[in-house]
Amino acid sequence: MKTRVTELFGIEEPVIQGAMAWVANASLAAGVSAAGGLGIVAAGAAPVEWVEEQIEIVRSKTDKPFGVNVMLMNPNSDQIAQLLADKRVPVITTGAGDPGKYMAAWKEVGCKVAPVVASATLARRMERAGADAIIAEGMEAGGHIGQITTMTLIPAVRAAVSVPLIAAGGVADGRGMAAAMMLGAEGVQMGTRFLTIEECTIADAYKEKVLAAKDSDTLVTGQNSGHPVRQLKNRFARTAKHMESDASVTSEELEQFMAGSLRKAVVDGDVVNGSMMSGISACLVHERGTAADVIAEVIGEAEELLGLGAEKLIEMNARAGRVSAAHAE
Amino acid sequence: MKTRVTELFGIEEPVIQGAMAWVANASLAAGVSAAGGLGIVAAGAAPVEWVEEQIEIVRSKTDKPFGVNVMLMNPNSDQIAQLLADKRVPVITTGAGDPGKYMAAWKEVGCKVAPVVASATLARRMERAGADAIIAEGMEAGGHIGQITTMTLIPAVRAAVSVPLIAAGGVADGRGMAAAMMLGAEGVQMGTRFLTIEECTIADAYKEKVLAAKDSDTLVTGQNSGHPVRQLKNRFARTAKHMESDASVTSEELEQFMAGSLRKAVVDGDVVNGSMMSGISACLVHERGTAADVIAEVIGEAEELLGLGAEKLIEMNARAGRVSAAHAE
Numbered sequence: 001m002k003t004r005v006t007e008l009f010g011i012e013e014p015v016i017q018g019a020m021a022w023v024a025n026a027s028l029a030a031g032v033s034a035a036g037g038l039g040i041v042a043a044g045a046a047p048v049e050w051v052e053e054q055i056e057i058v059r060s061k062t063d064k065p066f067g068v069n070v071m072l073m074n075p076n077s078d079q080i081a082q083l084l085a086d087k088r089v090p091v092i093t094t095g096a097g098d099p100g101k102y103m104a105a106w107k108e109v110g111c112k113v114a115p116v117v118a119s120a121t122l123a124r125r126m127e128r129a130g131a132d133a134i135i136a137e138g139m140e141a142g143g144h145i146g147q148i149t150t151m152t153l154i155p156a157v158r159a160a161v162s163v164p165l166i167a168a169g170g171v172a173d174g175r176g177m178a179a180a181m182m183l184g185a186e187g188v189q190m191g192t193r194f195l196t197i198e199e200c201t202i203a204d205a206y207k208e209k210v211l212a213a214k215d216s217d218t219l220v221t222g223q224n225s226g227h228p229v230r231q232l233k234n235r236f237a238r239t240a241k242h243m244e245s246d247a248s249v250t251s252e253e254l255e256q257f258m259a260g261s262l263r264k265a266v267v268d269g270d271v272v273n274g275s276m277m278s279g280i281s282a283c284l285v286h287e288r289g290t291a292a293d294v295i296a297e298v299i300g301e302a303e304e305l306l307g308l309g310a311e312k313l314i315e316m317n318a319r320a321g322r323v324s325a326a327h328a329e
Numbered sequence: 330m331k332t333r334v335t336e337l338f339g340i341e342e343p344v345i346q347g348a349m350a351w352v353a354n355a356s357l358a359a360g361v362s363a364a365g366g367l368g369i370v371a372a373g374a375a376p377v378e379w380v381e382e383q384i385e386i387v388r389s390k391t392d393k394p395f396g397v398n399v400m401l402m403n404p405n406s407d408q409i410a411q412l413l414a415d416k417r418v419p420v421i422t423t424g425a426g427d428p429g430k431y432m433a434a435w436k437e438v439g440c441k442v443a444p445v446v447a448s449a450t451l452a453r454r455m456e457r458a459g460a461d462a463i464i465a466e467g468m469e470a471g472g473h474i475g476q477i478t479t480m481t482l483i484p485a486v487r488a489a490v491s492v493p494l495i496a497a498g499g500v501a502d503g504r505g506m507a508a509a510m511m512l513g514a515e516g517v518q519m520g521t522r523f524l525t526i527e528e529c530t531i532a533d534a535y536k537e538k539v540l541a542a543k544d545s546d547t548l549v550t551g552q553n554s555g556h557p558v559r560q561l562k563n564r565f566a567r568t569a570k571h572m573e574s575d576a577s578v579t580s581e582e583l584e585q586f587m588a589g590s591l592r593k594a595v596v597d598g599d600v601v602n603g604s605m606m607s608g609i610s611a612c613l614v615h616e617r618g619t620a621a622d623v624i625a626e627v628i629g630e631a632e633e634l635l636g637l638g639a640e641k642l643i644e645m646n647a648r649a650g651r652v653s654a655a656h657a658e
Contacts, residue, residue: 003643119545120612140478148544149469149478151499151508152609156544158646165646170480179480179508182634186646215477215485216448223552224574245553247576280481283449305511306639310632314332317487317494317515 001299004164005187008112008133009091010065012036013299015177016135016166017291018191019069019093019116020143020277021045022266023202026057028291031199034062035292040093041068048079055087065090069116072097085109093135096144100129116168116189118146118153120160127161134161135189138169142192142230142279145169145220151183158184172281174301181306190298192279196288203269206276209234213282225251232276236261240275330628333493334516337441337462338420339394341365342628344506345464345495346620347520348398348422348445349472349606350374351595352531355386357620360528363391364621369422370397377408384416394419398445401426414438422464425473429458445497445518447475447482449489456490463490464518467498471521471559471608474498474549480512487513501610503630510635519627521608527619532598535605538563542611554580561605565590569604 005014015037021044029039041054058066068089070080073096081102084092092106094115106113114133115126123134136157138150150169158165167180168189177188196207209232219237222228224244231237243249265274334343344366350373358368370383387395397418399409402425410431413421421435423444435442443462444455452463465486467479479498487494496514500506501522509517525536538561548566551557553573560566572578594603
């Protein structure tokens with residue numbers, strides 16, 4: 001599928017892999033890029049050396065374009081920003097902050113910049129600051145989220161900016177991709193859908209929880225503190241939620257309880273005491289496979305749906321009922 | 330547009346008007362039904378006599394099918410349920426509870442029953458209880474909401490039930506309707522989009538606030554109490570939110586503060602101290618018009634989008650940028 005997104009990034013299909021701290025390493029990013037999408041290494045709160053190493057590994061595995069995501073609130077974001085310019089990373093996506101001060105340095109060496117935003121106002125500001133594309137992420141996504149859903153955010157952002165628009169949040173299959181395009185998107189970013197693939201190195205127990213999740217199996221913590229985070233429900237998430245609303249718990253105690261929780265789930269496979277970040281779309285993920293399988297399936301299904309026309313789509317939906325019902329049980 | 334939803338309800342277009350307490354009266358319901366959609370009177374917490382009167386008024390204005398929504402948690406729901414059977418109301422939608430105990434009485438006299446649900450689990454339970462259709466409502470909707478977004482809820486419910494599926498939450502135009510159909514829906518329910526039409530009798534000041542809303546202009550109160558409600562941001566909503574998180578405020582004080590707040594906005598046009606229920610999709614509502622205008626526009630746009638095919642849709646999205654940008658400023 002060719003859109004302005006494939007053209008801008010020089011990729012084969014308009015499918016971006018979402019940046020997930022501790023999860024989106026060189027293995028995942030190289031897998032997705034080699035399969036024709038755009039793989040992204042998540043710098044997260046990692047040391048500069050780790051990010052540099054991941055860039056080298058991606059480049060050793062594929063000569064296709066890839067990206068790195070910078071969390072702008074992190075203390076070492078200046079150094080990471082400089083590294084990405086030095087390494088001429090093809091695509092830079094940004095989260096949690098304003099990349100304005102790095103934009104000139106990045107664009108001078110030819111990096112394409114796509115900020116992740118959660119509102120039309122921020123999308124417009126990023127376009128003015130020189131963003132090459134906008135990734136608009138609905139609050140059904142996993143990890144750090146905003147307040148606006150994909151269904152309402154994408155048309156609002158579409159009306160607000162003219163650069164290529166990528167929809168994120170809640171997209172995990174061809175139905176979601178086709179829907180996002182109806183809303184005005186020219187590509188999609190998926191995180192949760194890539195959690196269970198072979199190239200994703202997270203613990204298998206975490207993958208199993210994603211595969212088993214129902215639509216009501218995620219929980220948003222941090223809503224009162226203004227930094228909402230979506231994850232799968234488990235003892236960790238329920239305890240964190242409970243501590244947040246307990247006035248006798250200090251923010252230091254909460255912070256101490258949270259410390260290392262992502263690592264526990266991702267590395268140790270501790271699905272009880274670890275934080276398993278995931279979007280609501282885990283309820284739509286029923287398979288493992290490879291990055292190539294996922295991209296082929298999503299693009300194939302989206303193209304089929306988009307080519308049906310109203311009448312055949314209506315017929316298909318009328319028959320859809322129990323077809324995949326086994327997954328939902 | 331003909332789908333199983335138009336067939337089931339005997340209507341012309343698969344567009345249902347959402348039940349909104351204090352808002353969805355005979356004027357709005359008759360307007361939407363006369364225009365070929367399905368108008369719904371919201372019984373809300375109103376007395377049985379008021380509901381009976383609204384049914385009479387709708388029938389005096391149009392001979393088209395219409396519906397009534399019952400909030401099952403209300404104390405008088407037994408009486409309302411009986412009234413709807415006695416009056417042989419063509420369609421009954423239900424919210425906030427399990428309509429199981431009324432199902433037999435309703436279906437015996439030929440009423441079609443469509444529960445509003447916020448999860449796939451509840452959808453499946455309602456289908457087993459005899460529901461003729463399911464209205465799955467994402468948390469971008471206005472008023473009382475669940476936790477799951479339309480983008481993820483619709484495919485999850487589509488995989489879980491085989492009865493006709495109506496998507497609600499975040500749909501306010503043809504883009505949203507086409508997206509909902511890509512996700513598996515056979516019709517849409519819209520509430521917010523109908524707030525500003527001529528047949529809607531709410532105060533004009535409330536309509537103006539809907540027309541002016543940006544994507545970030547709604548606020549969800551009641552999140553901690555387990556009864557989340559979405560409304561437009563104003564002094565009332567911010568104060569309620571603040572009181573909720575203040576441990577020194579009793580639930581009686583909060584209840585007293587809330588009492589009559591809907592009436593204040595809807596009837597008095599007090600957009601400062603009243604509660605203006607609205608979905609996030611207010612950011613997509615820029616016009617007034619009539620029920621007939623809305624239905625023609627939404628169906629026309631959806632049919633156009635669904636008929637484009639992938640290539641032309643991609644071209645259109647690449648040009649979409651600034652077209653409606655004035656609305657988003």
